[in-house]
Amino acid sequence: MAERISRALLPDNTSVADDGMAMFGGLRVDDLVAQFGTPLFVYDEDHIRKRCQEAVKAFPDGVSYASKAFLCKAIAKLVHEEGMGLDVATIGEAYIAIQAGVPSSDLTLHGNNKSMEELRYAMDNKIGKVVIDSFDEIDKIEHLYAATQIPLKALVRVTPGVAAYTHKYVTTGEVDSKFGFTVENGQADKAIKRAESSDAINLVGLHAHIGSQIFTSDSFRKSTDILVNLAEHFGLPELCVGGGLGVPYLNDESSISISEWGAIVHEISRSSSAKLKITSEPGRSIIASAAVTIYTVGTIKEIEGVRTYVAVDGGMHDNPRPALYGSDYETFLARSINESRERKITLVGKHCESGDVLVKEGDIQDDLVVGDLLVTPVTGAYGHSMGSNYNKVLRPAVVFVQGGKSRLVLRREALSDLLNSDVT
Numbered sequence: 548m549a550e551r552i553s554r555a556l557l558p559d560n561t562s563v564a565d566d567g568m569a570m571f572g573g574l575r576v577d578d579l580v581a582q583f584g585t586p587l588f589v590y591d592e593d594h595i596r597k598r599c600q601e602a603v604k605a606f607p608d609g610v611s612y613a614s615k616a617f618l619c620k621a622i623a624k625l626v627h628e629e630g631m632g633l634d635v636a637t638i639g640e641a642y643i644a645i646q647a648g649v650p651s652s653d654l655t656l657h658g659n660n661k662s663m664e665e666l667r668y669a670m671d672n673k674i675g676k677v678v679i680d681s682f683d684e685i686d687k688i689e690h691l692y693a694a695t696q697i698p699l700k701a702l703v704r705v706t707p708g709v710a711a712y713t714h715k716y717v718t719t720g721e722v723d724s725k726f727g728f729t730v731e732n733g734q735a736d737k738a739i740k741r742a743e744s745s746d747a748i749n750l751v752g753l754h755a756h757i758g759s760q761i762f763t764s765d766s767f768r769k770s771t772d773i774l775v776n777l778a779e780h781f782g783l784p785e786l787c788v789g790g791g792l793g794v795p796y797l798n799d800e801s802s803i804s805i806s807e808w809g810a811i812v813h814e815i816s817r818s819s820s821a822k823l824k825i826t827s828e829p830g831r832s833i834i835a836s837a838a839v840t841i842y843t844v845g846t847i848k849e850i851e852g853v854r855t856y857v858a859v860d861g862g863m864h865d866n867p868r869p870a871l872y873g874s875d876y877e878t879f880l881a882r883s884i885n886e887s888r889e890r891k892i893t894l895v896g897k898h899c900e901s902g903d904v905l906v907k908e909g910d911i912q913d914d915l916v917v918g919d920l921l922v923t924p925v926t927g928a929y930g931h932s933m934g935s936n937y938n939k940v941l942r943p944a945v946v947f948v949q950g951g952k953s954r955l956v957l958r959r960e961a962l963s964d965l966l967n968s969d970v971t
């Protein structure tokens with residue numbers, strides 16, 4: 548495991564300067580840090596655009612970006628420019644997308660417990676589609692319809708009962724799930740019939756999202772098969788297969804591409820006699836490997852015969868995935884991206900928590916010292932977006948890089964931001 552960082556984990560436009568320094572989008576890491584500080588999220592804009600283009604090609608009937616993976620105005624605008632709609636799961640996500648200039652008709656509202664306020668917002672703002680998740684939600688929609696007389700265009704979310712072989716916190720398609728209507732016990736049938744007969748709902752199809760970080764194409768095959776049959780049975784024209792395509796985080800991992808995923812889903816739907824509109828909503832596979840996080844090493848604590856702790860200026864506030872899911876990452880020294888990594892370390896953050904780990908068993912170049920710039924790749928999805936202000940830490944800045952130019956899209960928080968909602 549001492550090999551150098553795999554290029555497959557890095558943004559497309561990664562290069563190496565003559566002195567060994569990593570460059571992203573044509574910019575040296577030390578220059579980016581001099582301008583923006585650390586911790587810093589760096590997104591390769593052309594990488595994101597390329598993945599969007601691949602997704603649009605793989606799902607020609609329509610594809611939405613799952614905005615919870617990473618959302619700010621710049622990314623909403625970018626994915627929409629590339630021809631994608633946006634999935635939003637709360638009024639907050641919808642608000643940011645609309646503020647970015649995305650037409651509300653290109654938004655799809657998700658959520659297993661949408662509030663009246665969220666459903667009313669969807670109606671008032673003419674959000675393109677709502678994905679119905681429960682019988683209580685149908686009641687709420689009918690209640691609102693009584694006043695507005697505006698029917699909502701909708702999909703019904705079903706849980707096909709397919710094991711996704713991923714972490715149990717990100718599995719959503721099995722029978723025992725808080726999401727959607729179970730196919731196996733007849734709930735899905737009941738929900739579809741009720742939605743079809745309701746004046747408040749203009750039902751156009753079915754939706755399923757079986758989980759996230761899925762590597763096995765078999766799971767996609769099985770769930771698509773169940774969904775295609777169900778859509779055909781009810782004569783519904785649209786089938787959204789959700790997101791969930793996995794991405795490699797470690798040197799020895801690999802996954803199918805967005806194109807291959809699209810091909811599998813379409814191959815199964817072609818076996819049906821009905822002509823279905825097949826849509827999808829990838830998040831992670833669009834954005835994860837487009838970004839890296841850059842940290843500064845603050846302390847190195849060597850416990851003889853046990854392990855070496857390397858502490859950086861970030862942590863679970865900019866990437867809670869290791870603490871939440873036990874997720875693994877690679878790490879490397881920015882100044883020697885091409886060198887092999889001989890030293891075993893545990894990379895930790897600055898929070899008052901032993902679980903504040905970024906890389907549990909990492910390898911790093913041997914000559915690491917305090918003050919070095921350290922990079923963790925594949926942090927573009929569910930990092931900044933899941934981050935927090937825990938310990939009243941300031942959330943990091945996000946820059947987009949492209950062709951030797953950078954642009955700040957989210958500034959680093961300031962101390963005064965911590966008092967934004969403090970009314971005393």
Ligand SMILES: *Cc1c(COP(=O)(O)O)cnc(C)c1O
Pocket residue numbers: 613615616634657756758759760789790791792828829830831832928
């Ligand atoms: C999270 C989510 C997605 C995106 O999942 P990824 O694993 O990021 O591709 C798509 N659809 C729904 C409903 C989701 O909740």
